[in-house]
Every structure is written in C-alpha cells, then in structure tokens.
Amino acid sequence: MRALAPLLGRTLVLVAHPDDEVIGCGALLQRMQQGAVVFCTDGAPQDDFFWKRYGSRQAYAALRQQEARAALGCVPNGAEPIFLADRAPELVDQQLFRFLPAAFEALSSVIRQWRPQALLALAYEGGHPDHDSCCFLASQLGIDHELPVWEFPLYHRSSDGLGVKQEFAVSGGEDVVLNATADEQHVKRRMLEAYASQGDIVSHFGVELERFRAIANYDFSRPPLPGVLNYEAWQWPITGGQVAESFVRFLESRSRKPHLARQHT
Numbered sequence: 001m002r003a004l005a006p007l008l009g010r011t012l013v014l015v016a017h018p019d020d021e022v023i024g025c026g027a028l029l030q031r032m033q034q035g036a037v038v039f040c041t042d043g044a045p046q047d048d049f050f051w052k053r054y055g056s057r058q059a060y061a062a063l064r065q066q067e068a069r070a071a072l073g074c075v076p077n078g079a080e081p082i083f084l085a086d087r088a089p090e091l092v093d094q095q096l097f098r099f100l101p102a103a104f105e106a107l108s109s110v111i112r113q114w115r116p117q118a119l120l121a122l123a124y125e126g127g128h129p130d131h132d133s134c135c136f137l138a139s140q141l142g143i144d145h146e147l148p149v150w151e152f153p154l155y156h157r158s159s160d161g162l163g164v165k166q167e168f169a170v171s172g173g174e175d176v177v178l179n180a181t182a183d184e185q186h187v188k189r190r191m192l193e194a195y196a197s198q199g200d201i202v203s204h205f206g207v208e209l210e211r212f213r214a215i216a217n218y219d220f221s222r223p224p225l226p227g228v229l230n231y232e233a234w235q236w237p238i239t240g241g242q243v244a245e246s247f248v249r250f251l252e253s254r255s256r257k258p259h260l261a262r263q264h265t
Helices: 002-007 020-031 048-054 057-072 096-114 129-145 182-193 240-253
Strands: 010-015 034-039 079-083 118-122 149-152 155-157 163-165 176-179 209-214
Touching: 002 020, 002 118, 002 176, 010 020, 010 096, 010 129, 020 034, 020 057, 020 118, 020 182, 020 209, 034 057, 034 096, 048 057, 057 079, 057 182, 096 129, 096 240, 118 129, 129 149, 129 240
Parallel strands: 010 034, 010 118, 034 079, 118 149
Antiparallel strands: 149 209, 155 163, 176 209
C-alpha cells in the first residue's frame, strides 16, 4: 500500500458515469481517509434504448443518481457523491467531449471547494468517449491546480478485436495492483448490486484486483489506440478522431500546445 499512499488521503475521483467508480476503484475507496466521487455526466444517454422502460431520460438519470448514492453509502468511511450535471445540465452521457469547457469550469469549482490532495480518473483507452474525456480533463486540472493525477483502467478493445477489462491499454509507468481483501470484495459486490439498472455487472468485471498508476504522458491530439476503438466497434456516431479534435480545440482555446499533456508524479 506504500505505493498507493498519494491516493489514501483526501482524493477526488473523476468518473464519467455511476458504476465506473465501483468497477475501477471500489476497493480503494474503502481505504481512503476522505474520498469523493465526481460523476461528470448524468449517466443517461439521449438514445431511448437506454431509458425507454423508465419513462423518460430524466427519470433514468434520477435513478442512476439514486443508485450512486446507495453504492457510495456502502463505503465504511463514507465517500461523497458529486453530480456535475447538477451544475451543468448539458453534461449528458456520451456527450462529455462536446462540452469540455463547461465540465472543466465545473470541476475547477469542485476542486476549489473540496481541496483534494490528489485526483484519480479513468484511463485514456478508447473504451468510451466519456471515459477518455475524464482522463483528459483530469490531466489539465492537475496542471492548473498543481495536483498529482492517477488513473485506472476499465475496458478497451485489443488490436485483434477482443474486449479487455481492467488492464491498461498502453504502457505508461509502473502499475500498482491492489489485491482486495475478502471484506473489501464483499462490500464491492454490494456496491455493484446497488446499480440494478445496469444488469449483472458483477459477471463482467472482477472484484479481486484493481490497477492504478500515475497518469501516463498521453498525446491527446490523437486517439488512444490505433485501429478500431471500442465505441467505434459499437457503431456509435462518434470517432476517436472527433474526440481528440475536441481536446485539441480546448487546449488551443487555453493557449496550450495541443500535443502536450504533462505527466504527473
């Protein structure tokens, strides 16, 4: 646990959707002295495939928020949920890359109010455009607020088209593996079960191991991986090139070089 010491104090976790935090760092949250989780979208895509049975997109978003509160309520030391869409309603699931300035300002406000010692975010891996946007935002917030930034993987698609879960997609420093205790695994399963709207998540992701590292030195002006990204294979109307272009525009608007995202240690 010595290697994870930077994350065990007052840590702000940036995730895209309710349930990301449990899958990626549900055990680590149980070891933090003071943890808070910022959900950077409302968790409710515009496509009615996701919310039709709940009556409306707004009802589904409210349900996901309720589930997030229940999941974080299982953490023994407590973990505060912060819903960024309450501050910026345009932050809709799958659309985060289109509203980076609004998300950045809202997150900066959270950081000023909450005063974390470190940030922890999703990795840049092409699994979901919102996940990649969280990684990018965390990298820039770390620079602006002079905070160490760490990351964890969720899922990506390998070069041969296979789904890979909870492993980093690209090299970028030494991984720190957390082996969850039996009690931590039990709590993590309870947290996952709180997300009943997402189906049987437990069967798709393990609860035994979690991986972390200081954020890699990504080139955010390019997609994270060559070939077809996971969400491109799902045939979403979003490409990795479009997401990377949005990162470049954001950096240019802030007079930063679009190819650079400094590594945090």
